[in-house]
Amino acid sequence: MANQISEKAVVSPKAKIGDGCRIFPFVYIEDEVEIGDNCIIMPFVSILNGTRMGNDNKVHQGTVLGALPQDFDFTGERTELFIGDNNIIRENVVVNRATHEGGRTVIGNDNFLMEGVHISHDTKVGDKNVFGYGTKIAGDCEIGTGVIFSSSVIENAGTRVGDLAMIQAGTTFSKDVPPYIVAGGKPVGYGGPNNTMMTTAKVEEKVQKHVANAYRLVFHGQNSVFDAVLQIRDQVPDGPEIQKIIAFINTTKKGIIGKM
Secondary structure: OOOEEOOOOEEOOOOEEOOOOEEOOOOEEOOOOEEOOOOEEOOOOEEOOOEEEOOOOEEOOOOEEEEOOOOOOOOOOOOEEEEOOOOEEOOOOEEEOOOOOOOEEEEOOOOEEOOOOEEOOOOEEOOOOEEOOOOEEOOOOEEOOOOEEOOOOEEOOOOEEOOOOEEOOOOEEOOEEOOOEEEEOOOOEEEEEOHHHHHHOOOOHHHHHHHHHHHHHHHHOOOOHHHHHHHHHHHOOOOHHHHHHHHHHHOOOOOEOEEO
């Protein structure tokens, strides 16, 4: 299928554009850009050097992809922003490429970035996540799959969010948010298991109870987090979800959030 590229768009002849793309007026695409098949690029979008985009993405007005990292360590290295397939990127979103030579900022597949979202340098985003209005993700963060950020969330640098977690509106956090939970409040804290998303993801009800029991030991017990993990191994029936919780807690560098 032939591309539809407006004569009023500025598209470098060195850029690689797949088949079936529609590029609207006043789009700006630099040399070292790759765009897959069947992408729609709306007016006033800028796609800058180092951006690699897959298929079936839709990018709305005013968005900047591959923006230079807002990092004092950046000295002009060749870095990338990688975007997978079937993402919806709404108006005025900014995504920075990585800071250091050979580095990558990554956005996976089937993500929905609402208006005004900013994802900073070297952050790694999985699949099927929703980023609410005005949410800001700092550099070097890691976000799993099936995560929901409500509006105006701020995730500070170097933190992680586990699969199927939900962050409530207006939350700012500087520690890791484990998988399968709701987090919110000021200061941020554990708000219970995210049963809604676990049900949507077809996690069995008995497994949801095991998850709740695991987090009861972590957030409501009288022991350290280290001891709580030992108790989980001893008291909670094993399974992939429980193993994911244990692995997430054991690999934290920033520590995990507390309870509300």
